[in-house]
Amino acid sequence: MITAFSTIQNFDHLKLYRTFLEAETDSTGTVVLHHGLVKRPGKKVPNFSTVELSPLTNDVGDRLACIARQAKEMFQLNQILVVHRLGVAWACDSVLLVIVSGKTRDRCFTACSWIVDEIKREEFIALIEHF
Numbered sequence: 001m002i003t004a005f006s007t008i009q010n011f012d013h014l015k016l017y018r019t020f021l022e023a024e025t026d027s028t029g030t031v032v033l034h035h036g037l038v039k040r041p042g043k044k045v046p047n048f049s050t051v052e053l054s055p056l057t058n059d060v061g062d063r064l065a066c067i068a069r070q071a072k073e074m075f076q077l078n079q080i081l082v083v084h085r086l087g088v089a090w091a092c093d094s095v096l097l098v099i100v101s102g103k104t105r106d107r108c109f110t111a112c113s114w115i116v117d118e119i120k121r122e123e124f125i126a127l128i129e130h131f
Contacts, residue, residue, distance in 0.1 A: 001023060001078075001079045001080075002068045002069060002079075002080045003080070003081045003082070004061060004064035004065040004080070004081070005061045005064065005082075005083060005084075006055070006060040006064065006083070006084045006086050007083065007085060007086065008086050008087035010085075010093065011083055011085065011094060011097065013035055013094055013097050016081060016083060016097060016099070017033065017099060020079065020081050020099050023079060024078070024079065024101055025078070027078060027103065028078050028102065029102070029103050029104055030101065030102060030104060030107075030108040030109075031100070031101045031108070032099070032100050032101075032105070032108040032109050032111070033097070033098070033099045033112070034096065034097070034098040034099075034112050034113075034115075034116050035094065035096075035097055036094070036095050036096030036097070036116070037092055037094060038051055038089050038090065038091050038092060038093045038095055039091070039092075040091050042129040043127075044129050045130070045131060048129035048130055048131065049090075049130055049131060050088050050089065050090055050130045051089050051090075051128065051129050051130065052087065052088050052126075052127070052128040052130065053085055053086045053087060053089060053095060053125055053126070053127055054086070054125065054126045054127075054128060055124065055125055055126075056123065056124050056125060056126055057124045060084065060125060063122060063124050064082045064084060064119070065082075067082070067115055067118045067119060068080040070118075071100070071111045071114060071115050071118075074111070074114070075100075075102065075107045075108070075110060075111035075114070076102060076103070077100050077101060077102040077107070078101045078103075079099075079100070079101045080099070080100050080101075080115070081098070081099040082096075082098050082115060082119075083096070084096050084119065084125060086125065098112055098115050098116055098119075099112075100112045100115070
């Protein structure tokens with residue numbers, strides 16, 4: 001199963017993780033999670049007040065789902081969840097959650113890292129730091 005979406009609302013990463021685990025089967029040996037937060041200092045504005053995660057396309061959810069589908073095939077995963085925050089966020093806010101499950105840890109660690117790298121590489125969400 002693949003779930004991928006963007007949201008302008010804060011998301012509850014623990015609730016999403018619990019829901020993810022409830023859908024698991026006995027074919028899963030590993031679950032790997034990446035929980036991305038807004039960190040300081042900023043890349044361009046060291047002591048920013050807020051950051052804005054602005055979509056550069058109208059199909060952010062579709063692009064996240066496409067990356068997840070590619071990962072599922074490449075790494076033979078059981079389940080994937082990708083959630084990306086949009087809009088205004090503050091330091092320590094959650095901005096990205098990627099959870100993958102599969103038979104082996106090597107596959108899952110590599111897949112989770114690959115998904116995060118692909119999201120960054122695709123550049124369909126701009127991060128703007130505000131004073």
